[in-house]
Amino acid sequence: MKTSTLFVIGLLAGTLAAIGCGNGNGDTACAPPTADVTGTWTIEFNAMSSDPDCSDAGLYAATGTQAGSDVTFTDPSGGTYSAVMCGDVVTASTHSFLLDGDTVTVSNQSFTVTGNSLSGRFDWVDDDGCNGTGTLTGTRAGNGGTGGTGGSAGTGGSAGTGGTAGTGGTAGTGGTAGTGGTAGTGGSAGTGGTGGTACAPPTADVTGTWTIDYNAMSSISGCPDAGSYAATGTQAGSDVTFMDPSGGTYSAVMCGNVVTSSSYSFPFPGDVTVTVSNESFTVTGDSLSGGFDWVDDDGCAGTGTLTGTR
Numbered sequence: 001m002k003t004s005t006l007f008v009i010g011l012l013a014g015t016l017a018a019i020g021c022g023n024g025n026g027d028t029a030c031a032p033p034t035a036d037v038t039g040t041w042t043i044e045f046n047a048m049s050s051d052p053d054c055s056d057a058g059l060y061a062a063t064g065t066q067a068g069s070d071v072t073f074t075d076p077s078g079g080t081y082s083a084v085m086c087g088d089v090v091t092a093s094t095h096s097f098l099l100d101g102d103t104v105t106v107s108n109q110s111f112t113v114t115g116n117s118l119s120g121r122f123d124w125v126d127d128d129g130c131n132g133t134g135t136l137t138g139t140r141a142g143n144g145g146t147g148g149t150g151g152s153a154g155t156g157g158s159a160g161t162g163g164t165a166g167t168g169g170t171a172g173t174g175g176t177a178g179t180g181g182t183a184g185t186g187g188s189a190g191t192g193g194t195g196g197t198a199c200a201p202p203t204a205d206v207t208g209t210w211t212i213d214y215n216a217m218s219s220i221s222g223c224p225d226a227g228s229y230a231a232t233g234t235q236a237g238s239d240v241t242f243m244d245p246s247g248g249t250y251s252a253v254m255c256g257n258v259v260t261s262s263s264y265s266f267p268f269p270g271d272v273t274v275t276v277s278n279e280s281f282t283v284t285g286d287s288l289s290g291g292f293d294w295v296d297d298d299g300c301a302g303t304g305t306l307t308g309t310r
Contacts, residue, residue, distance in 0.1 A: 030069060030086035031256060034200040035113040037064030037071055037090065041138040045076070047124055048217050048303060049132030050224065062138070075106075087200050087256025088113050089282055090120075102126045108289065110282050112258045116140040119280060121291040121305060133215065133305045135291050199238060199255040204283040206233035206240055206259065210308045216294060218302030231308075257283045259290075273297045286310040 041064060046057045062074040071083040071090055081095035092109040104126045111120025118138040125131035210233065215226040233242045240252040240259055244266040252261035263277035274296045281290030288308040295301040 030084065031200075031203045033066070033069050033085040033087070034256060035085065035088040035115075037066050037073065037085070037113060037118075039064060039140045041118070041140045043136055043138045045134055045136045046303065047132060047134040049130055050217070051130060051132075052219060054126075054128075054130030054132065055219070083109075085113075087203055087258075089256055089258055090118075091282075092122075099126075102128050110289070111136060111138075112256075112260075112280060112282070114255075119278070120282075121289070133217075133291075135303060199253065202235070202238050202254040202256070204254065204257040206235050206242075206254070206283065208233065208310045210288070210310045212306055212308040214304060214306045216302060216304040218300055220300055220302070223300035223302060254283075259283065281306070281308075 041062045042059060043062045044057075044059050047055060049055045058076075060076045064074075065072050066085065069085050071085050072080045073083060073090075073092070074080055075095065075097045076099055077097040079097050081092055083090045083092040089110055089112050092106070094105065094107040096103055096105040098104075104124060107123050109120065109122035111118045116139060118136075120136055122134050122136065123132075124134055210231050211228060212231050213226075213228050216224060218224050231242065233240060235241075235254065238254050240254055241249055242252070243249050244264070245268060246266045248266060250261065250264045250266075252259050258280055260280045261276075263275065265273055265275040267273055274294065277293045279290065279292035281288045286309055288306075290306055292304050292306070293302075294304055
């Protein structure tokens with residue numbers, strides 16, 4: 001990503017971040033949990049660094065448990081760490097673990113739980129001198145909905161009619177009445193659909209002007225960039241609107257204190273088009289933090305992180 005393009009992405013990400021801001025009246029109290037992490041998850045992580053020899057990515061299985069707002073989760077070494085769920089956002093305490101012979105320390109970790117999916121970010125450092133930021137996503141098997149109702153039983157056949165008595169000498173004997181038919185069998189119950197999680201009511205507001213620090217990272221030489229910029233956010237209920245660096249506007253949604261935007265593109269001077277996707281931000285009081293993916297039409301691409309204050 002060229003410097004001008006990176007600035008655009010940063011500004012874009014910052015504006016998005018503004019959408020996930022707090023309400024400007026001090027720290028937001030922990031909202032009651034609106035999701036649950038209990039179960040077994042498949043976690044995909046991407047630990048990024050400005051040093052190509054330090055970056056790493058992979059998959060691991062993790063188990064989550066929850067009692068009210070208190071959460072425990074499995075780290076990549078099989079140990080556990082503690083966290084707190086407010087709304088549908090889990091914020092973890094700083095924790096360390098052994099991985100491939102190195103001690104890794106993770107801080108500023110948070111992720112949003114939506115149904116049987118999660119996504120979030122973290123900072124990391126190890127005792128080999130490597131450090132950086134990272135993203136994580138996860139999936140969990142869902143539970144089916146309520147089964148449908150079985151069909152009604154069939155109706156039995158009518159009884160047969162006895163024969164007619166004979167005529168003449170000794171009266172004949174009437175025939176035996178026929179036997180009614182067997183009742184039909186009802187249909188099988190239908191299968192219920194897969195349940196989903198509704199968007200939690202917003203617990204923060206992004207209205208105001210923010211100072212955003214962004215870090216647009218890439219494994220492609222000449223593409224990474226970082227910087228700061230000012231961004232303005234507006235909000236009506238869960239609907240968030242903000243300006244992109246070209247002066248246009250685009251939309252996002254706040255569920256709990258997390259802002260998520262759809263994929264969007266915008267033009268930038270120099271005939272460069274930047275596309276940002278998978279962007280989300282967690283808002284706590286007058287601070288925000290989050291991550292995004294980016295690509296431009298100069299052949300640059302990567303992931304990014306952003307933080308902001310209002």
